[in-house]
Amino acid sequence: MNPRLLFWIPAGLRLSIVLAGAAVFWYLFGMFAGVVAVIAGLLILLIVQLHYLFQLSQWLEDPNSAKLPDGWGAWTDIFSRLYRMRRGDEKNQAELTEWLTRFRQAMSLLPDGVVIMDDVLFLEWCNPAAEKHLGLQLDRDKGMRVTNLVRTPEFMDYIILGRYDEPLTIGFKDRKLVVQIIPFENRRQILVTHDITDAERIDMMRRDFIANASHELRTPLTVINGFLEIATSQPNLDPQTRMSHLKLMSEQGQRMQNLVEDMLTLTRLESVDYPLRPEKVNIRMLLEQIEQEAVALSAGRHTISLQLGGPDLKGGTEELRSAFGNLVTNAIRYTPQGGKIDISWEDKDSGPQFVVRDNGIGIRPEHIARLTERFYRVDKGRSRETQGTGLGLAIVKHVLLRHDATLVIESEPEQGSTFIVKFSRKLVAES
Ligand SMILES: Nc1ncnc2c1ncn2[C@@H]1O[C@H](COP(=O)(O)OP(=O)(O)O)[C@@H](O)[C@H]1O
Ligand SMILES: [Mg+2]
Numbered sequence: 001m002n003p004r005l006l007f008w009i010p011a012g013l014r015l016s017i018v019l020a021g022a023a024v025f026w027y028l029f030g031m032f033a034g035v036v037a038v039i040a041g042l043l044i045l046l047i048v049q050l051h052y053l054f055q056l057s058q059w060l061e062d063p064n065s066a067k068l069p070d071g072w073g074a075w076t077d078i079f080s081r082l083y084r085m086r087r088g089d090e091k092n093q094a095e096l097t098e099w100l101t102r103f104r105q106a107m108s109l110l111p112d113g114v115v116i117m118d119d120v121l122f123l124e125w126c127n128p129a130a131e132k133h134l135g136l137q138l139d140r141d142k143g144m145r146v147t148n149l150v151r152t153p154e155f156m157d158y159i160i161l162g163r164y165d166e167p168l169t170i171g172f173k174d175r176k177l178v179v180q181i182i183p184f185e186n187r188r189q190i191l192v193t194h195d196i197t198d199a200e201r202i203d204m205m206r207r208d209f210i211a212n213a214s215h216e217l218r219t220p221l222t223v224i225n226g227f228l229e230i231a232t233s234q235p236n237l238d239p240q241t242r243m244s245h246l247k248l249m250s251e252q253g254q255r256m257q258n259l260v261e262d263m264l265t266l267t268r269l270e271s272v273d274y275p276l277r278p279e280k281v282n283i284r285m286l287l288e289q290i291e292q293e294a295v296a297l298s299a300g301r302h303t304i305s306l307q308l309g310g311p312d313l314k315g316g317t318e319e320l321r322s323a324f325g326n327l328v329t330n331a332i333r334y335t336p337q338g339g340k341i342d343i344s345w346e347d348k349d350s351g352p353q354f355v356v357r358d359n360g361i362g363i364r365p366e367h368i369a370r371l372t373e374r375f376y377r378v379d380k381g382r383s384r385e386t387q388g389t390g391l392g393l394a395i396v397k398h399v400l401l402r403h404d405a406t407l408v409i410e411s412e413p414e415q416g417s418t419f420i421v422k423f424s425r426k427l428v429a430e431s
Helices: 003-029 031-061 074-109 128-134 153-161 197-233 239-270 283-298 317-333 380-385 392-402
Strands: 113-118 123-126 168-172 175-184 188-195 279-281 303-308 313-315 340-347 352-358 406-412 416-422
Touching: 003 031, 003 074, 031 074, 113 128, 123 128, 128 175, 128 188, 153 168, 153 175, 175 197, 197 239, 239 392, 279 317, 283 303, 283 317, 283 340, 313 317, 317 340, 317 352, 317 392, 317 416, 392 406
Parallel strands: 303 340
Antiparallel strands: 113 123, 113 188, 168 175, 175 188, 279 313, 340 352, 352 416, 406 416
16 A cells, blocks of 8 residues: 555544544533543654654664564554665675675685776775785775885886786785776776796796707707717818817717707606606615616716615605616716715605715805706806716706605715705505
8 A cells, every 4th residue: 555545544543532422522521521632632643753762763773682672553653664674784794794705705716916096096905815915904005105115116107107908027025016007987997916926937037048059059069069070071081080080079979869868858857747646666676776876877986885674665756766777877977086985775764765875075054045047056167077967966856856755955065965866655565
Protein backbone atom coordinates (compact mmCIF):
# COMPACT_ATOMS: atom_id res chain seq x y z
CA MET A 1 0.00 0.00 0.00
CA ASN A 2 1.08 3.56 -0.56
CA PRO A 3 3.18 4.51 2.51
CA ARG A 4 1.46 7.89 2.74
CA LEU A 5 -1.94 6.19 3.11
CA LEU A 6 -0.38 3.85 5.67
CA PHE A 7 0.56 6.92 7.63
CA TRP A 8 -2.61 8.98 7.32
CA ILE A 9 -5.24 6.25 7.68
CA PRO A 10 -4.15 4.97 11.15
CA ALA A 11 -3.48 8.56 12.31
CA GLY A 12 -6.91 9.69 11.08
CA LEU A 13 -8.54 6.65 12.65
CA ARG A 14 -6.99 7.31 16.05
CA LEU A 15 -8.05 10.97 15.90
CA SER A 16 -11.58 9.92 14.93
CA ILE A 17 -11.73 7.49 17.87
CA VAL A 18 -10.69 10.27 20.30
CA LEU A 19 -13.25 12.67 18.83
CA ALA A 20 -15.99 10.02 18.81
CA GLY A 21 -15.18 9.12 22.46
CA ALA A 22 -15.35 12.81 23.43
CA ALA A 23 -18.72 13.17 21.63
CA VAL A 24 -20.08 10.20 23.61
CA PHE A 25 -18.84 11.83 26.87
CA TRP A 26 -20.42 15.12 25.87
CA TYR A 27 -23.73 13.39 25.15
CA LEU A 28 -23.68 11.38 28.41
CA PHE A 29 -22.05 13.79 30.90
CA GLY A 30 -22.33 17.24 29.40
CA MET A 31 -20.03 19.64 27.53
CA PHE A 32 -17.36 19.92 30.22
CA ALA A 33 -16.80 16.16 30.33
CA GLY A 34 -16.65 16.14 26.53
CA VAL A 35 -13.92 18.86 26.45
CA VAL A 36 -11.94 17.02 29.17
CA ALA A 37 -12.23 13.78 27.21
CA VAL A 38 -10.91 15.50 24.01
CA ILE A 39 -7.95 16.98 25.91
CA ALA A 40 -7.20 13.69 27.67
CA GLY A 41 -7.44 11.74 24.42
CA LEU A 42 -5.15 14.15 22.59
CA LEU A 43 -2.73 14.12 25.53
CA ILE A 44 -2.53 10.33 25.42
CA LEU A 45 -1.91 10.44 21.67
CA LEU A 46 0.76 13.10 22.19
CA ILE A 47 2.52 11.12 24.95
CA VAL A 48 2.58 8.01 22.78
CA GLN A 49 4.10 10.00 19.89
CA LEU A 50 6.65 11.60 22.19
CA HIS A 51 7.59 8.18 23.59
CA TYR A 52 8.34 6.81 20.14
CA LEU A 53 10.12 10.01 19.09
CA PHE A 54 12.35 9.63 22.13
CA GLN A 55 13.07 5.99 21.28
CA LEU A 56 13.87 6.96 17.69
CA SER A 57 16.26 9.68 18.76
CA GLN A 58 17.97 7.26 21.14
CA TRP A 59 18.35 4.67 18.40
CA LEU A 60 19.73 7.25 15.99
CA GLU A 61 22.34 8.18 18.53
CA ASP A 62 23.68 4.65 18.70
CA PRO A 63 22.06 2.32 16.15
CA ASN A 64 24.22 -0.61 17.18
CA SER A 65 23.43 -0.86 20.88
CA ALA A 66 19.74 0.19 21.11
CA LYS A 67 17.12 -2.02 19.56
CA LEU A 68 14.35 -0.46 17.52
CA PRO A 69 10.91 -0.87 19.19
CA ASP A 70 8.09 -2.49 17.24
CA GLY A 71 6.08 0.74 17.35
CA TRP A 72 2.43 1.48 17.13
CA GLY A 73 0.35 2.67 14.22
CA ALA A 74 2.34 4.56 11.64
CA TRP A 75 5.45 4.08 13.79
CA THR A 76 5.40 0.36 13.05
CA ASP A 77 5.87 1.13 9.40
CA ILE A 78 8.51 3.83 9.99
CA PHE A 79 10.50 1.61 12.31
CA SER A 80 10.40 -1.39 10.04
CA ARG A 81 11.51 0.73 7.09
CA LEU A 82 14.37 2.18 9.14
CA TYR A 83 15.31 -1.32 10.21
CA ARG A 84 15.42 -2.54 6.62
CA MET A 85 17.54 0.44 5.60
CA ARG A 86 19.91 -0.26 8.42
CA ARG A 87 20.20 -3.95 7.48
CA GLY A 88 20.89 -2.94 3.86
CA ASP A 89 23.59 -0.55 5.06
CA GLU A 90 25.19 -3.22 7.19
CA LYS A 91 25.22 -5.62 4.27
CA ASN A 92 26.79 -3.03 1.98
CA GLN A 93 29.35 -2.21 4.61
CA ALA A 94 30.26 -5.88 5.07
CA GLU A 95 30.54 -6.35 1.31
CA LEU A 96 32.71 -3.26 1.03
CA THR A 97 34.97 -4.40 3.87
CA GLU A 98 35.31 -7.84 2.33
CA TRP A 99 36.10 -6.36 -1.06
CA LEU A 100 38.67 -4.03 0.46
CA THR A 101 40.33 -6.92 2.32
CA ARG A 102 40.47 -8.94 -0.87
CA PHE A 103 41.89 -5.97 -2.77
CA ARG A 104 44.56 -5.42 -0.11
CA GLN A 105 45.44 -9.12 -0.13
CA ALA A 106 45.78 -9.13 -3.91
CA MET A 107 47.87 -5.98 -3.77
CA SER A 108 50.15 -7.41 -1.10
CA LEU A 109 50.81 -10.46 -3.28
CA LEU A 110 51.77 -8.37 -6.29
CA PRO A 111 55.48 -8.51 -7.10
CA ASP A 112 55.26 -4.93 -8.36
CA GLY A 113 55.02 -1.94 -6.07
CA VAL A 114 51.87 0.21 -6.03
CA VAL A 115 51.81 3.61 -4.29
CA ILE A 116 48.63 5.68 -4.17
CA MET A 117 49.23 9.40 -3.84
CA ASP A 118 47.05 12.49 -3.93
CA ASP A 119 47.38 15.14 -6.66
CA VAL A 120 50.37 16.77 -4.94
CA LEU A 121 52.16 13.44 -4.38
CA PHE A 122 51.39 12.92 -0.70
CA LEU A 123 51.50 9.24 0.17
CA GLU A 124 48.10 7.74 0.94
CA TRP A 125 48.72 4.01 0.66
CA CYS A 126 51.25 1.54 -0.68
CA ASN A 127 51.65 -2.23 -0.91
CA PRO A 128 54.50 -4.26 0.67
CA ALA A 129 56.39 -4.53 -2.65
CA ALA A 130 56.51 -0.73 -2.87
CA GLU A 131 57.70 -0.59 0.76
CA LYS A 132 60.51 -2.96 -0.19
CA HIS A 133 61.45 -1.27 -3.46
CA LEU A 134 61.41 2.30 -2.17
CA GLY A 135 62.34 1.68 1.47
CA LEU A 136 58.96 3.03 2.64
CA GLN A 137 57.00 2.20 5.78
CA LEU A 138 53.34 2.91 5.32
CA ASP A 139 52.51 3.70 8.97
CA ARG A 140 55.58 5.94 9.30
CA ASP A 141 55.51 7.67 5.92
CA LYS A 142 51.78 8.08 5.30
CA GLY A 143 51.02 11.72 4.53
CA MET A 144 54.63 12.48 3.53
CA ARG A 145 55.49 13.79 0.09
CA VAL A 146 56.82 10.98 -2.09
CA THR A 147 59.54 13.24 -3.50
CA ASN A 148 60.90 13.57 0.04
CA LEU A 149 61.03 9.82 0.37
CA VAL A 150 62.44 8.93 -3.04
CA ARG A 151 65.22 11.39 -3.53
CA THR A 152 66.95 10.76 -6.82
CA PRO A 153 67.59 13.45 -9.41
CA GLU A 154 66.09 11.39 -12.25
CA PHE A 155 62.86 10.89 -10.32
CA MET A 156 62.67 14.61 -9.47
CA ASP A 157 63.12 15.52 -13.16
CA TYR A 158 60.45 13.00 -14.10
CA ILE A 159 57.99 14.69 -11.73
CA ILE A 160 58.95 18.20 -12.80
CA LEU A 161 58.60 17.38 -16.51
CA GLY A 162 55.41 15.42 -15.83
CA ARG A 163 55.80 13.18 -18.91
CA TYR A 164 54.11 10.24 -17.33
CA ASP A 165 53.23 8.31 -20.47
CA GLU A 166 56.75 6.82 -20.49
CA PRO A 167 58.18 4.71 -17.65
CA LEU A 168 61.47 5.74 -16.07
CA THR A 169 64.41 3.56 -15.03
CA ILE A 170 66.11 4.69 -11.84
CA GLY A 171 68.84 3.38 -9.62
CA PHE A 172 67.52 3.60 -6.09
CA LYS A 173 69.66 2.46 -3.16
CA ASP A 174 71.04 -0.88 -4.31
CA ARG A 175 68.17 -1.58 -6.70
CA LYS A 176 67.37 -0.85 -10.29
CA LEU A 177 63.69 0.07 -10.70
CA VAL A 178 61.35 0.89 -13.53
CA VAL A 179 58.79 3.39 -12.22
CA GLN A 180 55.77 5.05 -13.78
CA ILE A 181 53.19 7.48 -12.52
CA ILE A 182 49.61 6.94 -13.67
CA PRO A 183 47.10 9.71 -12.85
CA PHE A 184 43.61 8.45 -12.01
CA GLU A 185 40.36 9.97 -10.81
CA ASN A 186 40.91 13.70 -10.79
CA ARG A 187 42.95 14.10 -7.73
CA ARG A 188 44.94 10.89 -7.33
CA GLN A 189 47.97 9.27 -8.90
CA ILE A 190 49.42 5.78 -8.76
CA LEU A 191 53.15 5.16 -8.76
CA VAL A 192 53.99 1.68 -10.04
CA THR A 193 57.45 0.21 -9.39
CA HIS A 194 59.02 -2.83 -11.02
CA ASP A 195 62.30 -4.28 -9.74
CA ILE A 196 64.73 -5.15 -12.54
CA THR A 197 67.83 -5.59 -10.36
CA ASP A 198 68.07 -9.35 -10.96
CA ALA A 199 67.33 -9.13 -14.67
CA GLU A 200 69.92 -6.38 -14.99
CA ARG A 201 72.49 -8.44 -13.05
CA ILE A 202 71.90 -11.50 -15.23
CA ASP A 203 72.20 -9.33 -18.29
CA MET A 204 75.48 -7.92 -17.04
CA MET A 205 76.77 -11.41 -16.21
CA ARG A 206 75.91 -12.53 -19.71
CA ARG A 207 77.67 -9.54 -21.25
CA ASP A 208 80.71 -10.13 -19.01
CA PHE A 209 80.74 -13.80 -19.89
CA ILE A 210 80.69 -13.12 -23.62
CA ALA A 211 83.39 -10.47 -23.26
CA ASN A 212 85.58 -12.78 -21.15
CA ALA A 213 85.04 -15.80 -23.37
CA SER A 214 85.87 -13.81 -26.51
CA HIS A 215 88.96 -12.46 -24.82
CA GLU A 216 90.06 -15.95 -23.74
CA LEU A 217 89.54 -17.35 -27.24
CA ARG A 218 91.25 -14.44 -28.94
CA THR A 219 94.66 -15.05 -27.37
CA PRO A 220 95.16 -18.63 -28.65
CA LEU A 221 93.62 -17.67 -31.99
CA THR A 222 96.10 -14.81 -32.35
CA VAL A 223 98.96 -17.19 -31.64
CA ILE A 224 97.72 -19.80 -34.14
CA ASN A 225 97.11 -17.16 -36.82
CA GLY A 226 100.55 -15.72 -36.23
CA PHE A 227 102.26 -19.06 -36.81
CA LEU A 228 100.07 -19.78 -39.84
CA GLU A 229 101.14 -16.46 -41.30
CA ILE A 230 104.79 -17.30 -40.74
CA ALA A 231 104.24 -20.72 -42.30
CA THR A 232 102.74 -19.20 -45.46
CA SER A 233 105.20 -16.31 -45.78
CA GLN A 234 108.29 -18.42 -45.01
CA PRO A 235 107.76 -21.80 -46.65
CA ASN A 236 111.40 -22.81 -46.28
CA LEU A 237 111.65 -22.80 -42.47
CA ASP A 238 113.91 -25.43 -41.04
CA PRO A 239 112.07 -28.53 -39.83
CA GLN A 240 113.01 -27.97 -36.16
CA THR A 241 111.47 -24.47 -36.00
CA ARG A 242 108.45 -25.67 -37.93
CA MET A 243 108.03 -28.51 -35.44
CA SER A 244 108.22 -26.15 -32.48
CA HIS A 245 105.64 -23.85 -34.14
CA LEU A 246 103.33 -26.77 -34.73
CA LYS A 247 103.71 -27.83 -31.11
CA LEU A 248 102.81 -24.34 -29.87
CA MET A 249 99.85 -24.19 -32.25
CA SER A 250 98.58 -27.51 -31.07
CA GLU A 251 98.89 -26.36 -27.45
CA GLN A 252 96.83 -23.28 -28.22
CA GLY A 253 94.31 -25.39 -30.12
CA GLN A 254 94.02 -27.65 -27.07
CA ARG A 255 93.51 -24.60 -24.90
CA MET A 256 90.67 -23.41 -27.08
CA GLN A 257 89.13 -26.84 -27.00
CA ASN A 258 89.33 -26.97 -23.18
CA LEU A 259 87.71 -23.58 -23.00
CA VAL A 260 84.86 -24.45 -25.34
CA GLU A 261 84.26 -27.73 -23.52
CA ASP A 262 84.16 -26.00 -20.14
CA MET A 263 81.78 -23.37 -21.48
CA LEU A 264 79.48 -26.04 -22.87
CA THR A 265 79.58 -27.94 -19.58
CA LEU A 266 78.66 -24.79 -17.68
CA THR A 267 75.82 -23.98 -20.05
CA ARG A 268 74.46 -27.51 -19.71
CA LEU A 269 74.68 -27.42 -15.92
CA GLU A 270 72.73 -24.16 -15.85
CA SER A 271 70.08 -25.28 -18.28
CA VAL A 272 66.62 -26.00 -16.92
CA ASP A 273 66.12 -28.51 -19.74
CA TYR A 274 68.87 -30.63 -18.27
CA PRO A 275 67.71 -31.66 -14.81
CA LEU A 276 69.83 -33.93 -12.63
CA ARG A 277 68.77 -37.58 -12.90
CA PRO A 278 70.16 -39.12 -9.72
CA GLU A 279 71.60 -42.62 -9.96
CA LYS A 280 73.66 -44.68 -7.56
CA VAL A 281 77.26 -43.46 -7.80
CA ASN A 282 79.99 -45.96 -7.09
CA ILE A 283 82.28 -43.56 -5.25
CA ARG A 284 85.13 -46.05 -4.84
CA MET A 285 85.35 -46.68 -8.57
CA LEU A 286 84.96 -42.99 -9.39
CA LEU A 287 87.70 -41.84 -7.02
CA GLU A 288 90.09 -44.60 -8.03
CA GLN A 289 89.75 -43.46 -11.65
CA ILE A 290 90.29 -39.84 -10.62
CA GLU A 291 93.38 -40.86 -8.66
CA GLN A 292 94.80 -42.66 -11.71
CA GLU A 293 94.23 -39.58 -13.86
CA ALA A 294 95.87 -37.44 -11.18
CA VAL A 295 98.92 -39.71 -11.10
CA ALA A 296 99.17 -39.42 -14.88
CA LEU A 297 98.85 -35.62 -14.80
CA SER A 298 101.37 -35.26 -11.98
CA ALA A 299 103.84 -37.49 -13.86
CA GLY A 300 105.68 -38.39 -10.72
CA ARG A 301 106.09 -34.84 -9.45
CA HIS A 302 103.80 -35.28 -6.43
CA THR A 303 102.92 -37.84 -3.80
CA ILE A 304 99.23 -38.62 -4.19
CA SER A 305 97.18 -40.60 -1.66
CA LEU A 306 93.57 -41.73 -1.62
CA GLN A 307 91.54 -42.76 1.43
CA LEU A 308 88.04 -44.14 1.14
CA GLY A 309 85.76 -44.22 4.17
CA GLY A 310 82.33 -42.90 3.16
CA PRO A 311 79.18 -44.47 1.72
CA ASP A 312 77.98 -44.36 -1.89
CA LEU A 313 75.86 -41.44 -3.07
CA LYS A 314 72.80 -40.74 -5.18
CA GLY A 315 73.70 -38.24 -7.85
CA GLY A 316 75.08 -37.69 -11.34
CA THR A 317 78.25 -39.75 -11.85
CA GLU A 318 79.60 -37.68 -14.72
CA GLU A 319 78.88 -34.39 -12.98
CA LEU A 320 80.58 -35.54 -9.79
CA ARG A 321 83.52 -36.83 -11.84
CA SER A 322 83.84 -33.40 -13.37
CA ALA A 323 83.63 -31.60 -9.97
CA PHE A 324 85.99 -33.91 -8.06
CA GLY A 325 88.33 -34.11 -11.05
CA ASN A 326 88.54 -30.29 -11.22
CA LEU A 327 89.46 -30.02 -7.55
CA VAL A 328 92.15 -32.72 -7.82
CA THR A 329 93.53 -31.22 -11.03
CA ASN A 330 93.77 -27.82 -9.36
CA ALA A 331 95.62 -29.32 -6.40
CA ILE A 332 98.20 -30.78 -8.79
CA ARG A 333 98.49 -27.62 -10.89
CA TYR A 334 98.90 -25.31 -7.96
CA THR A 335 101.31 -27.48 -6.00
CA PRO A 336 104.98 -27.33 -6.91
CA GLN A 337 107.08 -30.38 -7.59
CA GLY A 338 107.64 -32.60 -4.57
CA GLY A 339 104.31 -31.60 -3.02
CA LYS A 340 101.77 -33.86 -1.40
CA ILE A 341 98.12 -34.29 -2.35
CA ASP A 342 95.68 -36.18 -0.12
CA ILE A 343 92.29 -37.14 -1.48
CA SER A 344 89.74 -38.60 0.92
CA TRP A 345 86.10 -39.63 1.06
CA GLU A 346 84.92 -39.38 4.66
CA ASP A 347 81.77 -40.12 6.61
CA LYS A 348 80.80 -37.34 9.02
CA ASP A 349 77.73 -36.91 11.25
CA SER A 350 76.27 -34.30 8.94
CA GLY A 351 76.89 -36.46 5.87
CA PRO A 352 79.71 -37.68 3.65
CA GLN A 353 82.42 -35.30 2.46
CA PHE A 354 85.05 -35.19 -0.24
CA VAL A 355 88.34 -33.58 0.77
CA VAL A 356 91.36 -32.61 -1.35
CA ARG A 357 94.32 -31.32 0.64
CA ASP A 358 97.51 -30.03 -0.92
CA ASN A 359 100.63 -28.32 0.40
CA GLY A 360 100.93 -26.07 -2.63
CA ILE A 361 101.05 -22.33 -3.24
CA GLY A 362 97.88 -21.60 -1.24
CA ILE A 363 95.46 -18.69 -1.75
CA ARG A 364 95.33 -15.31 -0.03
CA PRO A 365 92.08 -14.80 1.95
CA GLU A 366 90.80 -11.90 -0.19
CA HIS A 367 90.57 -14.20 -3.24
CA ILE A 368 88.79 -17.11 -1.61
CA ALA A 369 85.20 -15.82 -1.85
CA ARG A 370 85.62 -15.05 -5.58
CA LEU A 371 87.26 -18.27 -6.75
CA THR A 372 84.03 -19.82 -8.04
CA GLU A 373 83.29 -16.83 -10.30
CA ARG A 374 83.70 -17.56 -13.98
CA PHE A 375 87.18 -16.75 -15.30
CA TYR A 376 88.38 -15.65 -11.88
CA ARG A 377 92.01 -16.59 -11.32
CA VAL A 378 94.46 -15.47 -8.69
CA ASP A 379 97.33 -15.54 -11.17
CA LYS A 380 96.29 -15.46 -14.83
CA GLY A 381 99.73 -16.41 -16.15
CA ARG A 382 100.10 -19.44 -13.95
CA SER A 383 96.59 -20.64 -14.74
CA ARG A 384 97.30 -20.44 -18.50
CA GLU A 385 100.65 -22.16 -18.16
CA THR A 386 98.87 -25.11 -16.61
CA GLN A 387 96.11 -25.18 -19.26
CA GLY A 388 93.56 -23.66 -16.88
CA THR A 389 90.42 -22.04 -18.23
CA GLY A 390 89.29 -20.19 -15.12
CA LEU A 391 85.99 -22.08 -15.34
CA GLY A 392 86.88 -25.14 -13.24
CA LEU A 393 85.58 -23.93 -9.90
CA ALA A 394 82.51 -22.35 -11.54
CA ILE A 395 81.68 -25.82 -12.87
CA VAL A 396 82.32 -27.29 -9.40
CA LYS A 397 79.96 -24.73 -7.87
CA HIS A 398 77.17 -25.57 -10.31
CA VAL A 399 77.53 -29.32 -9.88
CA LEU A 400 77.42 -28.92 -6.10
CA LEU A 401 74.38 -26.66 -6.35
CA ARG A 402 72.59 -29.43 -8.22
CA HIS A 403 73.55 -31.90 -5.48
CA ASP A 404 72.61 -29.65 -2.57
CA ALA A 405 76.22 -29.77 -1.48
CA THR A 406 78.46 -26.97 -0.24
CA LEU A 407 82.09 -26.11 -0.89
CA VAL A 408 84.36 -25.02 1.94
CA ILE A 409 87.80 -23.63 1.05
CA GLU A 410 90.53 -23.34 3.65
CA SER A 411 93.86 -22.03 2.52
CA GLU A 412 97.02 -20.33 3.60
CA PRO A 413 99.51 -18.78 1.20
CA GLU A 414 102.68 -20.88 0.79
CA GLN A 415 101.24 -23.56 3.09
CA GLY A 416 98.57 -25.17 0.97
CA SER A 417 94.82 -25.45 0.46
CA THR A 418 92.02 -27.75 1.48
CA PHE A 419 88.84 -27.99 -0.59
CA ILE A 420 85.98 -29.75 1.21
CA VAL A 421 82.71 -30.73 -0.47
CA LYS A 422 79.98 -31.43 2.09
CA PHE A 423 77.01 -33.56 1.09
CA SER A 424 73.84 -33.94 3.07
CA ARG A 425 72.94 -37.30 4.53
CA LYS A 426 69.80 -37.32 2.37
CA LEU A 427 72.00 -38.10 -0.64
CA VAL A 428 73.48 -41.31 0.78
CA ALA A 429 72.49 -44.30 -1.36
CA GLU A 430 71.15 -47.36 0.44
CA SER A 431 73.49 -50.27 -0.09
N1 LIG B 1 94.44 -25.98 -4.91
C1 LIG B 1 94.65 -24.69 -5.21
N2 LIG B 1 95.71 -24.03 -4.73
C2 LIG B 1 95.91 -22.74 -5.03
N3 LIG B 1 95.09 -21.99 -5.82
C3 LIG B 1 94.04 -22.60 -6.34
C4 LIG B 1 93.74 -23.97 -6.07
N4 LIG B 1 92.60 -24.27 -6.71
C5 LIG B 1 92.21 -23.16 -7.35
N5 LIG B 1 93.05 -22.14 -7.14
C6 LIG B 1 92.95 -20.77 -7.65
O1 LIG B 1 91.62 -20.58 -8.06
C7 LIG B 1 91.58 -20.12 -9.41
C8 LIG B 1 90.31 -20.63 -10.07
O2 LIG B 1 90.34 -22.02 -10.24
P1 LIG B 1 89.61 -22.66 -11.48
O3 LIG B 1 88.25 -22.12 -11.53
O4 LIG B 1 89.77 -24.14 -11.40
O5 LIG B 1 90.40 -22.07 -12.71
P2 LIG B 1 91.75 -22.52 -13.40
O6 LIG B 1 91.33 -22.94 -14.74
O7 LIG B 1 92.61 -21.31 -13.41
O8 LIG B 1 92.32 -23.65 -12.61
C9 LIG B 1 92.84 -20.62 -10.02
O9 LIG B 1 93.23 -19.82 -11.10
C10 LIG B 1 93.80 -20.51 -8.87
O10 LIG B 1 94.32 -19.21 -8.80
MG1 LIG C 1 91.01 -25.44 -12.50
